[in-house]
Amino acid sequence: MPPFAPQTPSQEFSGALPAATSLRDRQRASAQSRRPAAGKRIRAGRALYLTVNIAVLIFLLAPIAIVVVFALNPTPFIQFPPVGVSLRWFQKFFAARDFMHALVFSLEVAMLTTACATLLGGCAALAIARGNLPGARIVLAVMLSPLMLPAILTGLALFQAYVLLDVGRPLWGLVAGHTLVTIPYVVRTTLAVLHNFDLRLEEAARNLGASPGRTFFEVTLPLVKPGVLAGAIFAFIVSFDQFPVSLFLVSPGNETLPITLFNYLKFDLDGTIGAASVVSILLAFLVVLALDRTVGLRAYVKL
């Protein structure tokens, strides 16, 4: 997901120079006036480029639209074009005990995970950026490794460890697994802020007589907050949608929403799944909207 590979230095996409634009346009215009055939080819190429891109965008977004249509369509099977709008699947979803139990359990796990991942990841990022650790690069690589290692392996390894230690499948075990796969997001976003941080602000506070503790709480922390917050929001979404780790670590009767949806999907394909999907999509969007409103998205989605 978004904020990983740390190697890419920051850059501005849309700050492209207006002067360059007009220069380019002028060149193109003159090329076209010289060779009308070439101009036509360029226009055709441009049209093809846009067509391909719009097709890709449709491919990306149509399935999500289909889910919404399916959730609102009153028939118990997939019907296209839709025959009407009803909320019966939403009623069924919110009335189904197993779905509600899973939804509440998922929110609980996501909140616990977010708290753990934010606290641990935020602290770790500070230590990496400011602690003058020997081998900080390796520490960082290790902290980010759960992002690229298959999560199904994290799940399998934890499952085996819990079996060997005979601890059963406790809630803390699940939260630990989720924390492991969400910590990298918090570390990434917090480090992104810490790297752009003007150290002179802290120096100024110190020179004006603030104690190290006061400097930390009144200068460092408020400035780092957006990064930590962004990380927390990513952690929440990733934990809420997490599948492979949960697959191994949930106990029967205490399943997260994605697991319950998966088990339902194996046998049934009615609108309840659509309604459940819409609810989880809306939840993610609300959270992202909050993220965009508070800290802005652009800074955190660099790969």
Place this chain on the structure above:
Amino acid sequence: MAVARTNGLALLLLPSALLFALFFFVPIGLMAVMSLLTGNPVVAANVAFTARHYLRIVNDPYYLEVIWTTIRIGLWTTLISLLIGYPLAHWMARIRSRAGHAALLMAVLAPMLTGVVVRTFAWMALLSDKGVINQILASLGLTTKPVQLMYNETGIVVGLVHIYVPFMVLTLTGVIGRIDERLEQAAESLGASPLRSFLEVTLPLSLPGILAGSLLVFALSISAYVTPILLGGFQIMTLPILIYQQISANFNIGFAAALGMVLLLVSLLLIVAYNRVLGLVSGQHELQ
């Protein structure tokens, strides 16, 4: 003010270090040990070291076929993600309006923020025998009986491409965005057509991004579980499905661990390669 020795803030790493040690390194170490044991040392007596789990993978053509299927699906997913992701990444990197860029970014992120199970469900609704595509084909009179679009590898690849193409786009956008546009302008003012300047300037310069994005998408798609099992209709066996089956149906922890180690080894190789490639790109950038 930076002091060149470890200070008190370094202690803040301890809680995370403890979490990683206890819940990451120890379990993966245990998995490595379990893959070499004849049984569970906690419950069984006379447990000895053995290589039989690995020999079973190597000697049984069925398991090699499973590994090959996993890799084949991964390769197709990577190739198609690259082909459809590149134009979009190029557009994102070169679009001039800020609002346009934000809209494209949202379009790429929206699927990423939708859970894997939900997106797989969406593809089931589209591709199944009574799904949207077959209904449209039938109502247009193009087909009389449903075309089988899922329960095969094609369906799996389509679903996986949808899930992982955003990763490709975001990786490529970063690299294409860093190519100096003046190089393309120079090529065009020297008489090259936009196509030729793309093929001879932009494309070669974006090669590291192509490689990094491909490694990332390949690593992700060989470890996918939900999409292959649902869109494959429990018919097609991949490595992650096999691993979970060994746990849930056969409770063969040792063999599952050995299969896990195979997946771990492949993934580690891919991660090292990915980091080297991206390290090279940023290294070049710093030199410029």
